[in-house]
Amino acid sequence: RKEVEQDPGPFNVPEGATVAFNCTYSNSASQSFFWYRQDCRKEPKLLMSVYSSGNEDGRFTAQLNRASQYISLLIRDSKLSDSATYLCVVNPRTNDYKLSFGAGTTVTVRA
Amino acid sequence: NAGVTQTPKFQVLKTGQSMTLQCAQDMNHNSMYWYRQDPGMGLRLIYYSASEGTTDKGEVPNGYNVSRLNKREFSLRLESAAPSQTSVYFCASSEGGRGNQPQHFGDGTRLSIL
Numbered sequence: 001r002k003e004v005e006q007d008p009g010p011f012n013v014p015e016g017a018t019v020a021f022n023c024t025y026s027n028s029a030s031q032s033f034f035w036y037r038q039d040c041r042k043e044p045k046l047l048m049s050v051y052s053s054g055n056e057d058g059r060f061t062a063q064l065n066r067a068s069q070y071i072s073l074l075i076r077d078s079k080l081s082d083s084a085t086y087l088c089v090v091n092p093r094t095n096d097y098k099l100s101f102g103a104g105t106t107v108t109v110r111a
Numbered sequence: 112n113a114g115v116t117q118t119p120k121f122q123v124l125k126t127g128q129s130m131t132l133q134c135a136q137d138m139n140h141n142s143m144y145w146y147r148q149d150p151g152m153g154l155r156l157i158y159y160s161a162s163e164g165t166t167d168k169g170e171v172p173n174g175y176n177v178s179r180l181n182k183r184e185f186s187l188r189l190e191s192a193a194p195s196q197t198s199v200y201f202c203a204s205s206e207g208g209r210g211n212q213p214q215h216f217g218d219g220t221r222l223s224i225l
Contacts, residue, residue, distance in 0.1 A: 004153070008151075031211065032211040041219075043216040043219050044216050091211065098156060101146075101153040101154040102153050103151060
């Protein structure tokens with residue numbers, strides 16, 4: 001089983017819509033969770049860290065569900081510029097220096 | 112603010128050739144990483160350096176070597192390139208330790224092996 005699994009999508013949504021997707025992780029001891037954004041053929045960029053109590057950054061909301069071992073990302077009022085691949089990243093605690101990356105969920109926002 | 116700088120941006124090699132990918136960071140980070148990314152797959156860790164003077168294998172180290180030249184620089188060497196090493200290579204750095212620090216990426220090296 002992969003350490004981090006994501007629905008690859010694509011999620012095609014109109015501008016202004018809300019889109020949400022999850023990521024599951026296999027190691028219950030995992031600590032530290034992040035969402036990264038990757039544009040086509042570009043480097044991954046940190047979108048936000050995910051905290052135990054959930055957190056918001058503008059139109060983006062991240063949640064952590066430890067019981068079911070998943071994290072989620074919700075994007076409100078989608079913009080064309082939100083079109084990207086969103087990478088779920090987890091520290092599985094097998095090694096404090098390593099992070100495990102999901103293969104990504106692709107979101108396309110259409111006008 | 113340069114952040115993480117990788118050179119070259121693009122490279123085409125013939126099978127059996129060698130080359131070194133360079134990476135430098137100016138954020139005074141302790142830890143540095145090399146990943147490869149192939150279509151439809153997540154980033155896979157090749158090697159990492161938890162701190163200056165140390166290097167360790169990641170998930171896919173075969174065919175690669177690394178050198179942590181100093182705190183700023185971490186290079187990746189392909190001794191005898193193979194077509195299976197055609198990929199996009201990303202270098203990253205983090206403050207290091209405890210895995211609770213996010214990693215910051217360079218803009219990648221696109222490598223083709225013919």
